[in-house]
Amino acid sequence: MTPRTGEDEVVDLCRDLIRIDSTNAGDNAGPGERQAAEYVAEKLEEVGLEARILESDDRRSNVIARIEGEDSSRGALLLHGHLDVVPFDAGDWRHHPLSGEIADGCVWGRGAVDMKDMDAMILAVARQWASAGRRPPRDVVLMFTADEEAGGAYGANFLVDNHKELFEGVTEAIGEVGGFSVSLGDRRLYLIEAAEKGMAWMRLRAKGRAGHGSMLNADNAVTELADAVARIGRHEWPVRLTPTVKRLLDELEIGPDEIDRLGPLARMIGAVLRNTANPTMLQGGYKANVIPQSAEAVVDGRFLPGYEEEFFATIDELLGPNVTREFVQHQVALEFAFEGPLVRAMAQALTEEDPDGLAVPYTLSGGTDLKAFSRLGITGYGFAPLKLPADLDFSGMFHGVDERVPVDSLRFGVRVLDRFLALS
Incomplete structure (x- = not known):
């Protein structure tokens, strides 16, 4: 029997994760991340990857695994995703936010884009490589955290403050809110997060x-x-144009007073001017x-x-x-140069899957776990690659009603991450 590939698995992995209630209302009184963490650990251990669960408090669980690379003397790469999601009012949704239902070509549910989609893609690629006996060029650390939606005290900050050994040799990282496509006329741009407010x-x-x-x-x-x-x-x-914002506006060939031309994207860009x-x-x-x-x-x-x-x-x-x-x-605010081997690997992996795409940097108005990891000197980017339909209001999905991710986008993301790991 032919083993399932990452593309085969990613949709089911995403649906399974969505069905696990890991709502984080910020009061440490919800269900916590333990069930989701146990699911992730089980999926890693099924393919021979040793997974460690660390809890900062009751049910506030984090999962960590390290994959030995071909050259462990190189700086290690961190792939991180958070397991918690923000609250929801199910009555406002077309499909229940914990259903993981497939409808209209999308997987629906809370966390579909923030960020159980990326968790599923990381899991799918890691399982695919492990099942095939492949090793990445350098050590890769997989980290699935608790509490990102409330600032990371029980997740990323807990790990940085109490378990620095987990990050031994880690120099670079990729995580959420980047690598997704935006269609502007006949151009398709992939926005890679290089800065955070x-x-x-x-x-x-x-x-x-x-x-x-x-x-x-x-x-x-x-x-x-x-x-x-x-x-x-x-x-x-x-208006204050930071280097990342200026480069994006230059790529878009617009001035800061013209962002209304960008449609739904204007919400994201306007907030970082x-x-x-x-x-x-x-x-x-x-x-x-x-x-x-x-x-x-x-x-x-x-x-x-x-x-x-x-x-x-x-x-x-x-x-x-x-x-x-x-x-x-x-x-803290963060800003990293959009250059170097890691950036080239992201851009190449994207264009090999989508020759018409162009990788460009952008600034995130919110924040991610990268803020905590940066305290250890780690350089990081938002890179959860998704090729999206031109008419999908992707930015409106974050913490919004009817959150969903296209099935084809998840499979695209697995292919890109697979290429990226081989290049990194």
């Missing part, structure tokens, strides 16, 4: 004088906080006729590589003298 989730707090709601009170904490939140939310941040700060939560008071002595808000801030100092100087000015801030999450 930094993260500053901030809790704002105002204190005032408590009192009766019917009386005059010039020291109202709600008013102070509301003014600060409004100033931040309405602030128009200046400048720093951003969006108020997301607001809380204050406990009774209609009581002026509270304090009020709080949360702001989701994202700063471009090289502009962190400018970002916080502006935020502090907008806060005013009577509102303080503290971090809920604070993570």
Whole structure:
């Protein structure tokens, strides 16, 4: 009986992973990643790869495996994916988000693009190589993490802080949110993530004088906080073209004031032309006729590589003298040169599968586990290759309703990753 190839397996692997509820609401109270981790470990061990599960807390499981390469003296390559997904309201979906159903040529479900598709592709390629007795040119570390959707405290950061031995010799990495195609007219571009904005989730707090709601009170904490939140939310941040963004705009042959021409892609590109700060939560008071002595808000801030100092100087000015801030999450911005052997391997693997495609760099407005791995000096890129239909709003799938990935795209991704590993 002919063994199944990675292309044969990847769809079933993706569907199986989607059917495992690994929802992460950020409160450490959900089902956790253990069942998904056990599934991944089992699939690796079936083909003779030793998998290790490490838990940072109850059910917060991470899976690690190391594949010895032909030349272990070279820097090792990390392939990473996270096992958790964001919450969902099943009533809003056409197909249940835990069904892994195949419909309209796609696999549907929470995690289909973020990022159980890439988990499945990594698994499929690793199983294919192991079953065939193939070894990569250099050592490859496979890492499937917990908690990425809530900042990685139970996942990537836990591993970096407590298990540095797992990263021995690792110099480069590939992970999520890159390598997907975007069609612009008769051009098909593959966006490889080469930079990420930094993260500053901030809790704002105002204190005032408590009192009766019917009386005059010039020291109202709600008013102070509301003014600060409004100033931040309405602030128009200046355009700042980082090297990665400038190169992408040059490839697209557009200026920063022309991004509306990019259709759905404009959401992604527009968010990386400048720093951003969006108020997301607001809380204050406990009774209609009581002026509270304090009020709080949360702001989701994202700063471009090289502009962190400018970002916080502006935020502090907008806060005013009577509102303080503290971090809920604070993570670095990243930017890596779009050059060198690893980048050439990604570009070549893509064009060998799609001769009409062109690999270009872009900046991610969000963040990935690469922020944690970069603390060990690891250079990394977003490279989860998918050739997508021109009319699919891919960026809208992330954390969105009716998340899905085309079956053909998953198989394409396996072929590209197979070529990439051989070239890397």
